[in-house]
Amino acid sequence: MAGPLARRYRRLLFCYPRTHRRDELLATLLDAAPPGRTRPTAREAANLIRHGLRARLGRPASRTVGAWAILATIISGIFAAAFATRAAWETAEPLPRAAQTRAMLAEILPGQEFIGIEDAPAAFTIYGAPLSWATVDDLLLGDGGEYALAEVGGVVRGVPTRSPQEALDLARQRLLATGWTVYRPVVHDMYGCVGPPCDPATLPTSTTLLARRGNTTLAIEADSADSMNSVVDTTYLSASFQRTTPPAVYPFAIIGGLAGAVVAFLLFSWASRRTTGRHPARWVVTTLFHVTMVFWWAPTLVAVPSSVWHHLDEPHPSWRPMWEWLGQPVFSLFFVVGGGCALLGVALAALPRPRTETVPTTAPS
Structure with a gap:
């Protein structure tokens, strides 16, 4: 369990939620591995990542939770990149x-x-x-x-x-x-x-x-x-x-976008698992999430084609700042309202679920 193959399998198993039985999965993978193997195959790695991320979302019966997770991850990563580029503009x-x-x-x-x-x-x-x-x-x-x-x-x-x-x-x-x-x-x-x-x-x-x-x-x-x-x-x-755009904008955008996407996926998956079953705010959290996606995606889908056409139609010695491509700050009220809904949804997801009472059984005398 401490060899190079086990260590590499263990890193991949971090894709699964903490409550998942990672040690049992690791033991099964090591038992199935042929002698002499020191690293997982590309197919094994892809399967572990895909199934691990899906397990983080919970809701095994849902067919749409994966699509909603992708939408939330992408738009959150894009907005995080835009905020990071605004910080990088201070280096101009x-x-x-x-x-x-x-x-x-x-x-x-x-x-x-x-x-x-x-x-x-x-x-x-x-x-x-x-x-x-x-x-x-x-x-x-x-x-x-x-x-x-x-x-x-x-x-x-x-x-x-x-x-x-x-x-x-x-x-x-x-x-x-x-x-x-x-x-x-x-x-x-x-x-x-x-x-x-x-x-x-x-x-x-x-x-x-x-x-x-x-x-x-x-x-x-x-x-x-x-x-x-x-x-x-x-x-x-x-x-x-x-x-013109300062050079620091580009690494800031990449790092900020990736960090924002990872945080958004982890928050979404945590809230998704929290609000399964008899959670008291399940439907409220779901509604708030859908409102957030509408308020964040609608301006972006309108602004991106317009910005692309504008840049193709006229010469630009320096491209517009990234947030303008997302319809910001023209539609900043949409972003603020969507962000408020997202924060409220996360707070409601943290509410404790009702305890399931169990009736103790008494052995016959």
Whole structure:
């Protein structure tokens, strides 16, 4: 029972719950093993892991508990990875200060007087300010999309000294000359058609030029001349810098996601075994779990295809943070409600089950 084969079998048997008869299983496996074997076969290992994890779930008569466990494990692991990446974003280099930003913009767009350049107050902001208790209601009640990666930059107002296209062409040339990677420009209509008739060629447009150098990205946006209508005091050019995804995000996401998935599976399996039989909160716990899955999966299934399409449709020097792919924090209220249901379900699962009274038998005299 202390040889290398026994030790390796014992590690695999940790997949079974503690109350399972691991020693009896180990003895059976060792008796069935041929002489000289020092490690389990791949088939044996896969079977022990699969049956051990299934045994942790309990409910041997259920045909769906395995599927629910997979759903809970996946979504919990994904959310844990998103939280881990948010922590890893704290390792990002601070944005350029206002003075440095002015110097960089003067090099890229000479002759343009940018205004409104201020230091970034935090790595992520909501309505231009760091997240605080005063803005939690904005985050949860519909304005979560305003929580985004901070940027530092400014705008140009007044009468254009050159056409927007000329300004973008000059910026592209100077960016390439100073070591930036420049992406294809993205053109958007500034307003929708009011008609009919509607001629898309006459609609004013906004063109965004994206570039990257090292861990810094630049976005320059210029409005078409048609959108200005000869108005003197108008904003026709803007530019902003952001940081790219720091390298620590990727290992944090992997480690956090795996840890979250393991914890979620263990909690789910524990609650599943606890609430079998005559548990007083069995149906309440089941209902709370289903509510949690709806509130966590629904925003994710909506946000992931949208984010994929957005990234395929436009160039992105740096991908969006992971939580935005999950519909967060736009749907953060869904996550909070689902998390509350999950915590309540775990607490109710911990309630003691009623004791089964046994009638003592008396031997005949």
